[in-house]
Amino acid sequence: VQLVESGGGLVQPGGSLRLSCAASGFTFSSYYMTWVRQAPGKALEWVSGVNGGGVYTSYADSVKGRFTISRDNGKNTLYLQMNSLKPEDTALYYCARPKKSPGGSSWKLYDYWGQGAQVTVSS
Numbered sequence: 001v002q003l004v005e006s007g008g009g010l011v012q013p014g015g016s017l018r019l020s021c022a023a024s025g026f027t028f029s030s031y032y033m034t035w036v037r038q039a040p041g042k043a044l045e046w047v048s049g050v051n052g053g054g055v056y057t058s059y060a061d062s063v064k065g066r067f068t069i070s071r072d073n074g075k076n077t078l079y080l081q082m083n084s085l086k087p088e089d090t091a092l093y094y095c096a097r098p099k100k101s102p103g104g105s106s107w108k109l110y111d112y113w114g115q116g117a118q119v120t121v122s123s
Contacts, residue, residue: 001025001112003095008117015085019117021078021095029053029073032101035080036113037091047093048080049102058102063089085121092116 007019019035034049048059048069057069068081078095096103096113103109 003114005117019080039091
């Protein structure tokens with residue numbers, strides 16, 4: 001199993017970024033997938049999740065209305081569109097496959113995750 005994130009970067013407050021996660025080594029469409037993040041010195045935070053079919057999504061209150069999770073099962077890719085970014089969104093963002101949906105804010109709840117994509121929101 002391999003999960004590879006891309007699309008991070010430096011953006012000004014109010015800006016947008018789209019993260020991608022290329023998945024391989026498993027039947028992607030069969031699994032609930034999540035995005036989690038971790039800021040320096042802070043605990044892991046669950047951000048968003050989507051079911052295998054891409055129909056059912058959920059979000060942390062801190063990102064609801066600003067972030068959109070989606071997936072393309074034909075391309076084995078998970079996405080996170082992030083709009084109206086705030087400095088408090090600065091973190092390392094991980095694509096992660098939970099052992100059981102919806103996952104949560106502990107690494108023990110996941111069996112695979114990627115190397116992370118850095119998102120920095122600063123003027």
